[in-house]
Amino acid sequence: MLEELEDSREAVGARLKKVREILGMAKKEFAEKAGISEQVYGPFENAKRDLSLQSAKKLRKAYSLPLDFLYFGKTDDLPTRISREL
Numbered sequence: 001m002l003e004e005l006e007d008s009r010e011a012v013g014a015r016l017k018k019v020r021e022i023l024g025m026a027k028k029e030f031a032e033k034a035g036i037s038e039q040v041y042g043p044f045e046n047a048k049r050d051l052s053l054q055s056a057k058k059l060r061k062a063y064s065l066p067l068d069f070l071y072f073g074k075t076d077d078l079p080t081r082i083s084r085e086l
Contacts, residue, residue: 007071013047015073019065020045022085034062 020030031041035058043049056070065082068074075083 006073009047009050011073012051012071013045015070016045016051016059018086019063019082022082023063034058 020027023030025033027042027045028038031038036055040055044051044055051070056067059065059070060067064079066074066077068076069078075086078086
């Protein structure tokens with residue numbers, strides 16, 4: 001599901017959760033390192049809210065996560081550590 005080109009809330013949330021788990025981080029730590037509060041980030045990962053472009057750009061900057069991966073699951077340009085474990 002992570003590599004499928006789908007942009008449903010559930011698919012985006014699953015990708016965020018998987019990356020966070022690969023990096024061994026709690027939700028709060030993962031969000032705050034990207035400059036997002038846990039209250040804003042949580043609904044993205046839990047598929048309660050669509051991932052905003054503003055938050056996606058913060059995640060891209062903090063973790064080198066391409067927007068194509070976040071929104072569509074395209075794994076071509078992921079950091080090696082993350083792509084190896086997907």
